[in-house]
Amino acid sequence: MKKNFIKYMATLAFVPMLFSSCSDDFLNEIDPNHQTPVTFWTSEENVMKGLSAVYNPFRRMTSGYYGGLEGIMHLQMRGDDLYPTRGEEPYIWEYLSFVNTTNTKDLSWGNIYEGIQMANEFIYRAAEVDMDQTKREQMIGEAYFLRGFWYFRLRTDYRDAVIRTLPQDADPETHGLSSGEEVLEQAISDFKEAKQRLPKLRSSDENGRVTQGAAIAMLGKAYIWKGDFQSAKAEFESIMNGYGYDLTQKYEDNFRDDTEFNAESIWEINYDAKGNTGDSWGNGTSDDSFMGNNLAHYFGPSLNGDKIGGGWYKMQPSPYLIKEFISEPRPEGSDSKWDKRMYTTCFFKYSDFNDVKADEKFYGDKIEFDDMFKWTALPEGSGKYGIARGYAPAYPVIEGTKGRFLMKKFATWWCPTGCTMYYNDGARINNLRIMRFAEVLLLHAEACLETGDESGAMRDINRIRVRAGLPEKTLSGKDAIMAELQKQKLLEFAGENIRWDDMVRWYGKEPAQLKAIMHERKTDSERYELIYEKDADGKDVLVGYEATGEIYDTQGFDHFEAKFLYFPIPQAEVDANLNLEQKAEWR
Numbered sequence: 001m002k003k004n005f006i007k008y009m010a011t012l013a014f015v016p017m018l019f020s021s022c023s024d025d026f027l028n029e030i031d032p033n034h035q036t037p038v039t040f041w042t043s044e045e046n047v048m049k050g051l052s053a054v055y056n057p058f059r060r061m062t063s064g065y066y067g068g069l070e071g072i073m074h075l076q077m078r079g080d081d082l083y084p085t086r087g088e089e090p091y092i093w094e095y096l097s098f099v100n101t102t103n104t105k106d107l108s109w110g111n112i113y114e115g116i117q118m119a120n121e122f123i124y125r126a127a128e129v130d131m132d133q134t135k136r137e138q139m140i141g142e143a144y145f146l147r148g149f150w151y152f153r154l155r156t157d158y159r160d161a162v163i164r165t166l167p168q169d170a171d172p173e174t175h176g177l178s179s180g181e182e183v184l185e186q187a188i189s190d191f192k193e194a195k196q197r198l199p200k201l202r203s204s205d206e207n208g209r210v211t212q213g214a215a216i217a218m219l220g221k222a223y224i225w226k227g228d229f230q231s232a233k234a235e236f237e238s239i240m241n242g243y244g245y246d247l248t249q250k251y252e253d254n255f256r257d258d259t260e261f262n263a264e265s266i267w268e269i270n271y272d273a274k275g276n277t278g279d280s281w282g283n284g285t286s287d288d289s290f291m292g293n294n295l296a297h298y299f300g301p302s303l304n305g306d307k308i309g310g311g312w313y314k315m316q317p318s319p320y321l322i323k324e325f326i327s328e329p330r331p332e333g334s335d336s337k338w339d340k341r342m343y344t345t346c347f348f349k350y351s352d353f354n355d356v357k358a359d360e361k362f363y364g365d366k367i368e369f370d371d372m373f374k375w376t377a378l379p380e381g382s383g384k385y386g387i388a389r390g391y392a393p394a395y396p397v398i399e400g401t402k403g404r405f406l407m408k409k410f411a412t413w414w415c416p417t418g419c420t421m422y423y424n425d426g427a428r429i430n431n432l433r434i435m436r437f438a439e440v441l442l443l444h445a446e447a448c449l450e451t452g453d454e455s456g457a458m459r460d461i462n463r464i465r466v467r468a469g470l471p472e473k474t475l476s477g478k479d480a481i482m483a484e485l486q487k488q489k490l491l492e493f494a495g496e497n498i499r500w501d502d503m504v505r506w507y508g509k510e511p512a513q514l515k516a517i518m519h520e521r522k523t524d525s526e527r528y529e530l531i532y533e534k535d536a537d538g539k540d541v542l543v544g545y546e547a548t549g550e551i552y553d554t555q556g557f558d559h560f561e562a563k564f565l566y567f568p569i570p571q572a573e574v575d576a577n578l579n580l581e582q583k584a585e586w587r
Contacts, residue, residue: 037121037125037169041125041126041128041129042129043129043131044129044131044132044135044136046129047126047129047131047136047139048139050121050122050125050126051122051126051139051142051143053118053122054115054118054119054122054142054143054146055142055146055208056118057111057112057114057115057118058115058146058269059269059271059291065108065111065112065115065153066269066432066434066497067294068294068295068297068298068314069089069092069298069314070107071107071108071111072107072108072153072157072497073295073298073315073497074089074092074096074107074298074314074315075092075095075096075107075108075500076495076497076498076499076500077096077315078095078096078500079499079500079503080318080320080321080490080499080503080517080518080521080522081317081318081320081321081490081493081494081495081499082315082316082317082318082321082407082494082495082499083315083316083317083318083319083393083524083525084096084314084315084316084555085313085314085315085316085384085385085389086389086391086525086554086555087389088314088384088385089314091104091105091107092107095107095567096555096556097555097556098556098557098559098560098561098564099556100564100567100568101568102568102569102570102571102574102582102586103571106570106572106573108153108157108567109158109567109569109570109573110570112150112153112154113150113162113164115146115147115150116147116150116151116164117164117167117168119143119144119146119147119150120147120164120165120166120167121167122139122140122143123140123143123144123147124166124167124170125167126139126140126143127140137197138197138198138199140197141193141194141195141196141197141198141215142194142198142209142210144190144191144193144194144197145190145191145194145198145210145214145215145218146210147190148186148187148188148189148190148191148193148194148215148218148222149187149218151163151183151184151186151187151190152184152187152218152221152222152225154183155180155183155184155187155225156225156501156504157566157567158566158567158569159180159183159565159566159583160177160178160179160180160183160566160569160583161177161178161183161569162175162176162177162178162577162580163175163178163182163183163186165186173579174577174578174579174580175577175579175580176577176579176580176581177569177580177581177583181226184222184225184226187218187222188219188222188223188226191215191216191218191219191222192219194210194212194215195212195215195216195219198210198211198212198214198215199211199212200212200213200243204261207260207261207270208268208269208270208431210267211266211267213239213243213245213266214266214267214435216235216236216238216239217235217236217239217266217267217435217439217440218267218435219235220232220233220235220236220440220443220444220447221439221443223235223447224443224446224447224505225505229446229447229450229451230447230451232443232444232447233444233447233448233451233453236440236443236444236447237444239266239440240440240441240444244263245263245264245266245437245440246263246264246437247263247264247437247438247441247463247464247467248262248263248264248467249467251340251341251344251467251468252344254433254436254438255344255409255410255430255433256414256430257412257429257430257431260430260431261431263437264433264436264437264438265433265436265437266435266436266437266440267433267434267435268431268432268433268434268435269293269431269432269434270431271291271292271293271428271429271430271431271432272291272292272429273291273292273425273426273428273429274290274291274292275288275289275290275291275292276288276289276290277290277292277423277425278290278423280294280421280422280423281294281421282294282421282428290428292421292425292428292429293428293429293430293431293432294421294428295410295430295432296311296410296411296412296415296419296420296421296427296428296430297311297312297419297420297421297422297427298311298312298314298315298410299311299313299314299315299407299409299410299411299419299495300312300313300410300411300412300418300419300420300427301313301347301372301373301375301376301406301407301411301419302372302375302376302381302382302384302385303363303367303372303375303418303419303420304371304375304381305363305366305367305371305418306366307417308363308364308366308367308416308417308418309417309418309419309420309422309424309427310375310376310418310419310420311411311418311419311420311421313376313384313385313406313407314385315407315495316385316393316405316406316407317345317346317393317405317406317407317494317495318393318521318522318524319393319394319395319396319403319524320521320522320524321345321490321491321494322346322395322396322403322405323396324487324490324491325338325339325341325342325345325346325491326338326342326396326398328470330469330470331471334356334469335356335357335469336350336355336356336357336469337350337353337354337355337356337357338355339468339469339470339491340467340468340469341468341491341492342491343357344408344409345407345408345409345491345494345495346405346406346407346408346409347362347369347372347373347405347406347407347408347411347413348369348403348404348405348406349369349370349373349404352398352401352403352404353398353399353401354399362413362414363413363414363415363416363417363418363419364414364415364416364417366416369404369406372406373404373406376406377392377404377406379542379545383542387528387530387545388530388542388545390527390528390530391525391526391527391528391552391554392525392526392528393405393524393525393526394524394525394526394551407495409494409495409496410430410495412426412427412430415427433496438464438467438492438493439492439493439498441460441461441463441464442460442461442464442485442488442489442492444456444460445457445458445459445460445461445485446482446485448460449478449481449482449485454475454476454477454478454481457481457485458473458474458475458481461473461481461484461485461488464488464492465488468491468492486502486506489502503517503518504565504566508565511560511561511562511565514560514565515557515560518557518560519553519557519558519560522553522555522557523551523552523553524551524553525551525552525553525554525555526547526548526549526550526551527547527548527550527551527552528545528546528547528548529545529546529547529548530542530544530545531543531544531545531546562585563583563585563586566583568582568583568586569582569583569586
């Protein structure tokens with residue numbers, strides 16, 4: 001059911017024309033071969049095309065904001081749930097090791113404001129088009145939602161930002177920096193507008209378009225960031241009853257292409273194998289641009305099977321994540337040793353740890369874990385991501401066996417042709433779920449806890465635990481319940497671009513505390529002594545490696561400062577805007 005809405009993305013060849021300014025000079029003749037805002041915003045069909053352009057920045061996975069190589073999915077590795085490859089992408093590594101400056105390559109600012117400009121243009125122009133009023137109001141609601149999401153991301157990533165609510169030609173003046181509180185209020189205002197306009201339900205041929213439930217969920221999340229827990233609680237409760245959302249029976253159904261738009265999905269980005277499949281990067285805007293998702297390539301392990309393409313494996317499960325997963329075995333008689341979510345989040349060999357669950361093969365039942373780990377992490381394979389660099393994740397020793405784990409959740413482990421993005425449509429059609437009902441439950445639990453409703457918080461947490469195969473808990477006291485909530489959120493959303501934001505929100509008012517916590521949890525790199533010998537040509541060849549037992553914080557949290565809670569405004573933006581000053585801590 002993807003294609004009916006995705007087909008509108010084919011109009012994107014016209015997008016550059018829609019968002020340029022136009023002159024009111026009557027001497028300017030209209031070129032019938034070149035669309036302008038005056039000639040474009042005239043029909044319901046064109047309004048639909050314009051709306052597809054507002055969605056477009058979310059679709060472009062590589063250069064878009066939810067992208068892989070140059071997007072926020074890499075920058076989430078600041079959190080304690082992921083272990084980034086050390087120094088593998090220099091400019092990304094600057095952000096991950098907290099040595100970035102105001103001149104470090106911008107990874108999101110420009111794309112966010114492109115999205116804001118498109119939403120501003122749509123809200124401003126579509127309101128005047130003669131068309132069905134109900135449809136128009138719903139579509140304007142979508143634009144408000146998407147703009148609200150961009151402002152919310154500006155608040156979480158940059159704190160302070162520039163607020164613009166009109167298109168460039170309607171408001172040509174430059175604007176200065178607004179505070180994080182003002183940016184958040186703009187997001188809240190937009191989500192409220194969206195909530196009033198969006199439909200509660202959509203037909204299957206509109207899957208991928210936002211709904212009232214998405215607006216309410218994001219509004220509640222914005223209230224959490226504001227610290228208005230009573231308002232957040234009320235918003236979440238409005239969609240916990242009467243909207244049909246629920247947890248899926250199987251956790252893995254939130255990450256597969258054959259279980260999209262399920263009961264747990266509140267908002268997901270819709271992808272399909274449409275357009276030029278040779279456009280592997282998927283960052284074009286022509287009418288033949290590829291509409292696929294490249295995340296499997298970035299998360300996916302190296303593979304060396306017959307006709308099975310591997311990924312670049314840039315993101316790995318952190319040792320801290322593994323320690324938290326194994327800290328609570330499931331009850332005697334369960335069908336797996338540990339939390340069910342661990343088997344979707346990570347590749348590992350179950351028999352290494354005497355698990356009752358039988359070992360699996362992956363990628364069409366062809367690839368064994370031992371081979372996949374060798375190809376990905378060891379010098380015997382590519383050697384690119386692990387020990388051959390001299391450091392590797394310091395996974396715990398479990399029942400006498402050294403832990404071996406790889407990231408699985410976004411790696412299309414069911415696809416028989418692997419996880420590569422190159423000419424492999426099967427690995428590029430999986431939707432990315434941005435807001436799940438599970439997050440609503442845990443945010444509601446936090447709002448309950450902050451408003452004195454401990455029993456309500458535990459009900460939400462226990463729903464998450466039971467789905468994971470863990471027994472219900474009875475806890476009392478805010479600190480004990482909050483610790484359990486934080487643990488469940490770590491295990492539920494590992495790698496889903498939530499954890500770092502939560503850590504900033506929970507500990508950002510005391511940066512020294514955050515630094516201490518993260519330095520402890522990310523002292524997680526084991527150093528290896530690499531053994532080289534000369535070959536016949538006199539070149540050094542790696543022939544062995546030995547673990548030294550030395551564990552280091554190689555990510556750089558030992559020199560973390562308060563200013564690294566948020567990104568600086570890109571210096572090029574400051575230089576181009578006479579009314580804009582760099583944030584004080586980054587000057």
